[in-house]
Amino acid sequence: MAHARISANLPPNIDPTKAPIAFGRRGLPKLNEELQSPELLTQQRALMALCDLVHDPEKVYQMVEIGFLDNLKTLLRHHDSTIRQKTTEVLYIMAMHSVGRQGLIQNGVISALAELLDDPVDICRKNTHQTFEMMAKLPEGAVDILRAGLIPFLVLKLKTEPDEIQELILDTLSNCLRVEASEALANDAVTILKEKLTHPSVAIRSKAAWVLLEIGTHPEGKNTICEEVTPVLVSLLEDADPEVQASATGALMFATVKPQGRFSALGAGAIPPLLKLVAEETSKARLSAIKTLTMLAEVPEGRRTLLGHTDTFQQCLNDPSEAVKRAAQIAIRVIQWKPF
Amino acid sequence: MYDRRVVRGNTYALQVIPACTHPDPLEIQRQRETRRRALARKRTKEQEQSRTPEPVEGREHVCVQTELYLEEISDWVIGIDTECQTDAFLDRPPTPLFIPAKTGKDVATQIEEGELFDFDIEVKPILEVLVGKTVEQALLEVMEEEELARLWAHQCAYAELRNAELAEVQRLEEQDRRYREEKERRKRQHKELLQKQKETTEKIAARAFAKRYLADLIPSVFNNLHESGFFYDPIERDIETEFLPWLMTEVEETLERKVLGRTMLDSLIRTVVEKRLDAFSSQPSFDQTEEPAEEPKPTDIEPQVAIETDADDQPVTEEKETEKLVAEAQRPRRISFMLHDSDQAETEDLETE
Numbered sequence: 001m002a003h004a005r006i007s008a009n010l011p012p013n014i015d016p017t018k019a020p021i022a023f024g025r026r027g028l029p030k031l032n033e034e035l036q037s038p039e040l041l042t043q044q045r046a047l048m049a050l051c052d053l054v055h056d057p058e059k060v061y062q063m064v065e066i067g068f069l070d071n072l073k074t075l076l077r078h079h080d081s082t083i084r085q086k087t088t089e090v091l092y093i094m095a096m097h098s099v100g101r102q103g104l105i106q107n108g109v110i111s112a113l114a115e116l117l118d119d120p121v122d123i124c125r126k127n128t129h130q131t132f133e134m135m136a137k138l139p140e141g142a143v144d145i146l147r148a149g150l151i152p153f154l155v156l157k158l159k160t161e162p163d164e165i166q167e168l169i170l171d172t173l174s175n176c177l178r179v180e181a182s183e184a185l186a187n188d189a190v191t192i193l194k195e196k197l198t199h200p201s202v203a204i205r206s207k208a209a210w211v212l213l214e215i216g217t218h219p220e221g222k223n224t225i226c227e228e229v230t231p232v233l234v235s236l237l238e239d240a241d242p243e244v245q246a247s248a249t250g251a252l253m254f255a256t257v258k259p260q261g262r263f264s265a266l267g268a269g270a271i272p273p274l275l276k277l278v279a280e281e282t283s284k285a286r287l288s289a290i291k292t293l294t295m296l297a298e299v300p301e302g303r304r305t306l307l308g309h310t311d312t313f314q315q316c317l318n319d320p321s322e323a324v325k326r327a328a329q330i331a332i333r334v335i336q337w338k339p340f
Numbered sequence: 341m342y343d344r345r346v347v348r349g350n351t352y353a354l355q356v357i358p359a360c361t362h363p364d365p366l367e368i369q370r371q372r373e374t375r376r377r378a379l380a381r382k383r384t385k386e387q388e389q390s391r392t393p394e395p396v397e398g399r400e401h402v403c404v405q406t407e408l409y410l411e412e413i414s415d416w417v418i419g420i421d422t423e424c425q426t427d428a429f430l431d432r433p434p435t436p437l438f439i440p441a442k443t444g445k446d447v448a449t450q451i452e453e454g455e456l457f458d459f460d461i462e463v464k465p466i467l468e469v470l471v472g473k474t475v476e477q478a479l480l481e482v483m484e485e486e487e488l489a490r491l492w493a494h495q496c497a498y499a500e501l502r503n504a505e506l507a508e509v510q511r512l513e514e515q516d517r518r519y520r521e522e523k524e525r526r527k528r529q530h531k532e533l534l535q536k537q538k539e540t541t542e543k544i545a546a547r548a549f550a551k552r553y554l555a556d557l558i559p560s561v562f563n564n565l566h567e568s569g570f571f572y573d574p575i576e577r578d579i580e581t582e583f584l585p586w587l588m589t590e591v592e593e594t595l596e597r598k599v600l601g602r603t604m605l606d607s608l609i610r611t612v613v614e615k616r617l618d619a620f621s622s623q624p625s626f627d628q629t630e631e632p633a634e635e636p637k638p639t640d641i642e643p644q645v646a647i648e649t650d651a652d653d654q655p656v657t658e659e660k661e662t663e664k665l666v667a668e669a670q671r672p673r674r675i676s677f678m679l680h681d682s683d684q685a686e687t688e689d690l691e692t693e
Contacts, residue, residue: 217506250503257510284496287504295511323501330508 019045021053028053028062035071040080047075047086054093054100063094064103073112081121088116088127095134104131105140111148117157125161129168136175145176151183158192163201170196170207177214181221190215190224197232202241209236209247216254225251226261230268237273242284249277249288256295266296271305278312281319290316290327297335306335342409349415 014020019042022030031053034046053059063069075087091109094100104110116128132150135141145151154169161169177184189211196208212229215221233255236248252270255261270292277289290313296302313335316328342348395401565571 213503217503217510246500250500253503253507254510257507257514259514284500287500288507291504291507291511295507298511298515323504327504327508 015048017045018049018052021049025062028059028066028068032066032068032071035068035075040083043075043078044080044082044086047083047090050090051086051093054090057097057099060094060097060100060103064099064107069103069107069109073107073109076112076116081124084116084119084124085121085127088113088124088131092127092131092134095131101135101138101141104135105138105144110135110141110144110150114148114150114153117150117153122162122165126165126168129165129172132172133168133175136172139179142176142179145172146180146183149183151176152187155184155187155189155192158196163204166196167201167203167207170204170211174207174211174214177211178217181215181218184215185220185224190221190228194229194232197229197236202244205236205239206241206243206247209233209244209251213247213251213254216251216257222255222258222261225255226258226264230255230261230264230270234265234268234270234273237270237277245277246284246288249274249285249292253288253292253295256292259299262296262299262302265292266299266302271296271302275309275312278316286316286319287321287324287327290324290331294327294331294334297331303335303337310335349417 019031019034021027031046031050034042035050037043037046054063072087072091075083078084078087091104091113095104110132113128113131116124119125119128132145132154136145151173154173158166158169173184173189193208193212193215196204197212199205199208212225212233216225230252233248233252236244237252239245239248252265252274256265256270274289274293274296277283277285278293280286283289293302293306293313297306310332313328313332316331317325319325319328392401562571
């Protein structure tokens, strides 16, 4: 019988681990069928081919139309770890495109992915968290994650996962908590984040401070932060890394909105490092530092201290950024306000 | 399979096939007749013999004879075993090169360098395409990365701005809340102050009014009490409550005695007069003097009253009294009047006494 293959040697550019992709429009439907085949090798090869194809947004759109996502959801529960790993990778790359994100939300993939949070294989979990992080950047995605009740699990995972996964979890949390923080507060997230603020890794410190910032935008979050975290944040203001400084200043900015926060910040001696941050022309934290000092200036002791430093704010008026100029003007006005 | 044409088995044991292939017509006829007879015999035999059951509906019994296809299984084919062995391989000498005889013409051609194409010139477009595509792909990837980095930076800046604005909003909210609360507190304080002031003025006014209203309370109270007799002079009271009743009783007693005396006197006088009447009844002229003496009495009484007020005319009054006493029994009303007059006279008497 004649075969399509002419010689026993395969052509030099074929990857034997990938399924051959059919031409044109037939490619994805064929892969879809192969994914449902009972044979393990076929499924694996189809997934490898899919991983390559999914970088193209048009293919992503086609995949969503055909209904790939249901098959992928079924494959998430497969017993073979390679299949799970490749499926999560495909979902992650899909989530990087806007069409893919919409498709993932519509097909409810997030709740299916939630089961993989406890997967024994590291790479599967990493891909899952990467997918969550991508989805959380979208407002509907963040709402979806909140509705699936994933926040308590994510907060718990912060304690156990390795560092790089922790960074992903912190990113996801910061985007989700922007919408609503009550679930996280109920699960004692602030204590865990407080520990992370003293982590040796720079990225984790700055991201943890960012999550605290997002928690602080909500009123109930502010109370918790004011009580416990303000001294640690003040100590982070003098950290070597500018990212950490920026996030810590941002978190302090929201923590000092409430009077107790202001008093605890003043008590921890927040004004000198903040002034240093404002004086630096190129710091990222300039705007946040000016705002925080504005908040502190509403307290009498703060005002007294800051009256001697108004020239720092005058310098800020020359900053190229419009927002910084405005913030400096407001700060000067608040510092020089008198009750009569 | 048995094929009649193929001879199986012993060829020399087989019967000789008849040489002539055209049979005599007589022979043919005879053969036909014998066949017919055999058939007839068969049929009779069949009819006599018990038949097999009738075929089922739709089926047909067919006689089949496999005679033509019979094979003797036990036919032993005579076979002979022989062996054969090839010689060992001998080294075969290589076949000589086959060089066909030369035919045709010999023609030679040679491509010199530079005649066909110039490699450097020709390779340029290919190279350009290759390099261009590679560079383009690389540029695309770098641009994508740069775009991502730019987007990320943009997002960070936006996030910062957003956070700053949000913080400003919350700060202003907080400030506003503080001011509002302070205002509320001050308003409440001021209201309380005003309330207190109002109460105090009302109290003062009420106090002043009450004071004035009750200013003459005490005198009026005392007046009222005094008028209703709560403050009494004890001696006066004593006199009123004890002395005067005693006096009245004594006076009553005295008057009763007087009345008694008078009654006694009346009765005495009556008896005397009756006696005299009896004594003088024999002389009826004295009756007329008595009657006119009685008639002017009502008119006499008034002047008598006027007269009696005089304390000097005591004896006259006594006389008049005795005259009156005669008609006492008939004029009880006047008696009291007279008694009153007599009382007065008595009191006068007493006084003079």
